[in-house]
Amino acid sequence: NRTKMSWNVEDFFLWMAYEERALDLKNDLRMWNDAVLGNCFTFNHFNNSKRTYLRRADGAQGGIKAAVKLNSDEYLPWTETTAIMAFIHPNTETIFSES
Numbered sequence: 001n002r003t004k005m006s007w008n009v010e011d012f013f014l015w016m017a018y019e020e021r022a023l024d025l026k027n028d029l030r031m032w033n034d035a036v037l038g039n040c041f042t043f044n045h046f047n048n049s050k051r052t053y054l055r056r057a058d059g060a061q062g063g064i065k066a067a068v069k070l071n072s073d074e075y076l077p078w079t080e081t082t083a084i085m086a087f088i089h090p091n092t093e094t095i096f097s098e099s
Contacts, residue, residue, distance in 0.1 A: 003031075006039035007071065014067035016043070019056070034096070037085070046091045 009025045016023045023029070023043075030045040043064060056062060072082040087095045 002035075003033045003039060006033065008039065009041065011071065012039075012041070012068055014069060016064065016066040018043070018064050020061055020065075040095070042091075042095075044091045 009029055009031060013025055013029075016025060016029070018028075029041045029043055031039055031041055033039050068084060070082045070084070075082065089095060
């Protein structure tokens, strides 16, 4: 199972906040798996029936903040870079690895 081979929410995120309020990572993020990217996490997913987040203010206080663990010690020894990709998009739009 590809999902179990990639990082989960606890492996990747130290914390996340929206409008400077801590998020419940298990409920506020939706995990899905892409064949190229591996496990991906979507905030404010359109299928989240518990809560919808609306942008009310610009700047750092009105946005999303996260601290992530890159786990670079788990990469293959010949890998020289560590990176993540973030896609900012409307919550009704689906993201693909080709995006």
